[in-house]
Amino acid sequence: MSNHETLFIQHFSEESRPLEYYLKKMGGYTASKKAFGMSQDDVIGEVKKSNLRGRGGAGFPTGMKWGFIPKQSAKPKYLVCNADESEPGTFKDRDIMRYIPHLLIEGMVIGGYAIGSHQGYIYIRGEYTREAKLLEQAIDEAYQNGYLGKNIQGSGFDFDLTVHRGAGAYICGEETALLNSLEGKRGEPRVKPPFPAQAGAFGGPTIVNNVETLASVPFIVNQGGEWFSKLGKLEKSGGTRLFGVSGHVKKPGLYELPAGGVTLRQLIFDHCGGILGDKKLKAVIPGGSSAPVLTADEIDVVFDIEPLMKIGTMLGSAGVVVVSEDYCVVKLLTRITKFYAHESCGQCTPCREGCQWMEDILERIEHGQGREQDLAMLLDIANNINGRTLCALGDAAAGPVMSFVKKFRADFEAHIRGGKCPNA
Amino acid sequence: MSNQLLSKSFYERMAKLEPRYPTKQALLLPALHAAQDELGWLSPEVLEEVGEYIGIHPAQVREVASFYTMYNLKPVGKYHLKICTNVACCLRGADELVEHCEKKLGIQCGETTQDRKFTLMEEECLGACGTAPAMMLNNGYYENLDMTKLDKLMDSLE
Numbered sequence: 330m331s332n333h334e335t336l337f338i339q340h341f342s343e344e345s346r347p348l349e350y351y352l353k354k355m356g357g358y359t360a361s362k363k364a365f366g367m368s369q370d371d372v373i374g375e376v377k378k379s380n381l382r383g384r385g386g387a388g389f390p391t392g393m394k395w396g397f398i399p400k401q402s403a404k405p406k407y408l409v410c411n412a413d414e415s416e417p418g419t420f421k422d423r424d425i426m427r428y429i430p431h432l433l434i435e436g437m438v439i440g441g442y443a444i445g446s447h448q449g450y451i452y453i454r455g456e457y458t459r460e461a462k463l464l465e466q467a468i469d470e471a472y473q474n475g476y477l478g479k480n481i482q483g484s485g486f487d488f489d490l491t492v493h494r495g496a497g498a499y500i501c502g503e504e505t506a507l508l509n510s511l512e513g514k515r516g517e518p519r520v521k522p523p524f525p526a527q528a529g530a531f532g533g534p535t536i537v538n539n540v541e542t543l544a545s546v547p548f549i550v551n552q553g554g555e556w557f558s559k560l561g562k563l564e565k566s567g568g569t570r571l572f573g574v575s576g577h578v579k580k581p582g583l584y585e586l587p588a589g590g591v592t593l594r595q596l597i598f599d600h601c602g603g604i605l606g607d608k609k610l611k612a613v614i615p616g617g618s619s620a621p622v623l624t625a626d627e628i629d630v631v632f633d634i635e636p637l638m639k640i641g642t643m644l645g646s647a648g649v650v651v652v653s654e655d656y657c658v659v660k661l662l663t664r665i666t667k668f669y670a671h672e673s674c675g676q677c678t679p680c681r682e683g684c685q686w687m688e689d690i691l692e693r694i695e696h697g698q699g700r701e702q703d704l705a706m707l708l709d710i711a712n713n714i715n716g717r718t719l720c721a722l723g724d725a726a727a728g729p730v731m732s733f734v735k736k737f738r739a740d741f742e743a744h745i746r747g748g749k750c751p752n753a
Numbered sequence: 754m755s756n757q758l759l760s761k762s763f764y765e766r767m768a769k770l771e772p773r774y775p776t777k778q779a780l781l782l783p784a785l786h787a788a789q790d791e792l793g794w795l796s797p798e799v800l801e802e803v804g805e806y807i808g809i810h811p812a813q814v815r816e817v818a819s820f821y822t823m824y825n826l827k828p829v830g831k832y833h834l835k836i837c838t839n840v841a842c843c844l845r846g847a848d849e850l851v852e853h854c855e856k857k858l859g860i861q862c863g864e865t866t867q868d869r870k871f872t873l874m875e876e877e878c879l880g881a882c883g884t885a886p887a888m889m890l891n892n893g894y895y896e897n898l899d900m901t902k903l904d905k906l907m908d909s910l911e
Binding site: 376405414415416417418419422423448455456458459489491493494495496497498499510511512513514515516525531573574575577578580581583599614618648650652656660661664665668671715752 | 770772774775776778779780781782783785786807816817820821822823824826838839840841843845846875878879880881882885889892893894897
């Protein structure tokens with residue numbers, strides 16, 4: 330690692346999992362004890378000061394979100410951890426859960442205390458069978474040692490935590506779809522408002538936070554919001570972040586760097602060793618597959634929320650997919666679009682029908698049967714999906730189509746005019 | 754129910770989980786997982802039994818079960834291969850792995866071999882993009898795959 334402070338990544342190994350390691354090497358469960366000595370408002374205040382922003386994709390300030398929970402509620406309040414990690418290109422939460430599960434558990438205890446919830450759920454994607462088991466073992470350990478359950482560490486605060494497995498549906502990463510799935514229903518997004526903070530799980534006020542977000546909380550409570558905020562290099566973004574890099578780089582994997590501390594070029598070339606086989610860079614998908622694509626000329630951008638927004642894309646879940654010059658971008662976009670067509674829940678017509686139409690058009694372009702008017706039609710469909718659906722899946726499907734066609738139009742035209750992939 | 758398909762341990766597991774949720778329907782996903790772990794797939798009879806336990810109509814069970822890709826509503830082979838072909842895995846050669854498996858097993862994606870030993874499927878992103886290409890074999894992950902590793906793995910399965 331380079332010379333900066335990291336919170337997570339040095340603990341990503343099998344030895345870090347037991348409670349004993351967490352207590353001895355990471356100051357485990359001292360943060361929750363400290364939080365119990367603070368008022369709920371003070372805990373939320375520290376998290377606000379930390380400039381921790383949601384690590385799941387939307388980047389919403391965590392402290393502000395917690396502040397939306399009503400103090401009084403007739404119905405029980407819930408804290409739900411979104412461990413669905415299903416945005417293609419994203420693979421960071423899995424390592425937190427399998428290597429340092431107690432950090433997540435403690436983050437949830439603190440979050441539960443801050444919002445006045447006594448029941449937490451970790452909604453984990455169904456495929457992470459092993460991680461779910463490891464989390465359950467860690468939760469058992471925490472119960473046995475008084476870090477979960479009744480009267481935690483003699484504080485008088487009770488908090489129960491349950492692991493709930495999904496069953497294979499990308500859409501369940503969307504928080505209201507996740508809540509429906511938790512309730513034993515189809516994972517279809519809900520109409521908002523009401524927002525989960527008003528009426529979420531089982532009708533009670535609910536906060537949904539990503540794994541990495543909640544795992545950052547013990548550090549914030551122990552070392553202060555200001556300290557955490559200063560780990561980040563941009564004013565509004567506190568802490569370090571886990572960046573997942575995959576695709577055509579020499580060293581794919583996770584990198585933990587200060588929020589806003591690197592450009593995309595530095596991440597790809599300095600940290601990941603550059604492009605596989607020393608080929609030329611063709612394209613970068615910066616924040617999970619729904620983030621609009623960037624060309625090789627656009628990577629001198631600070632890799633954080635606002636700088637990426639400024640150039641028309643997004644940080645999302647910070648999963649970077651790198652593509653070298655010899656891979657067909659038409660094929661790539663077709664694959665991405667096929668995914669969204671497969672995962673559309675079907676509630677909203679523009680998304681249900683439009684994603685399938687876009688996939689069909691892209692398939693024929695990829696296979697050399699594209700028509701002259703196809704690109705205009707593709708963009709027209711994407712425009713008609715964008716912003717016209719209940720949840721963000723529609724936008725997630727439209728964004729890649731619009732950006733790929735705009736930035737790599739020559740590649741698409743070559744397929745249509747030449748009747749085959751020019752690289753083949 | 755007279756002809757119970759689900760074991761005593763299934764009902765014990767569910768009874769333990771029940772107090773953790775404010776509604777019984779919240780047990781539906783855990784119940785379907787547990788039923789599939791026991792029986793390998795979810796037949797109409799199993800869906801009916803799960804519905805009876807939860808207290809909902811079998812059609813409501815099917816409505817939910819069919820929404821999620823992990824629930825097998827048809828029987829699958831002893832070894833269920835699910836190869837991720839999403840972006841990161843594609844960029845690292847997942848398509849070739851699928852093609853190789855199809856040839857080796859003599860079936861197309863989505864099919865099961867006649868001896869019911871293998872079911873082959875394409876999978877959406879498994880969240881293992883840094884170690885692509887990746888696949889699942891039943892409930893386990895296999896990562897950083899290549900043709901040789903995949904062959905070795907498949908040949909080791911009895």
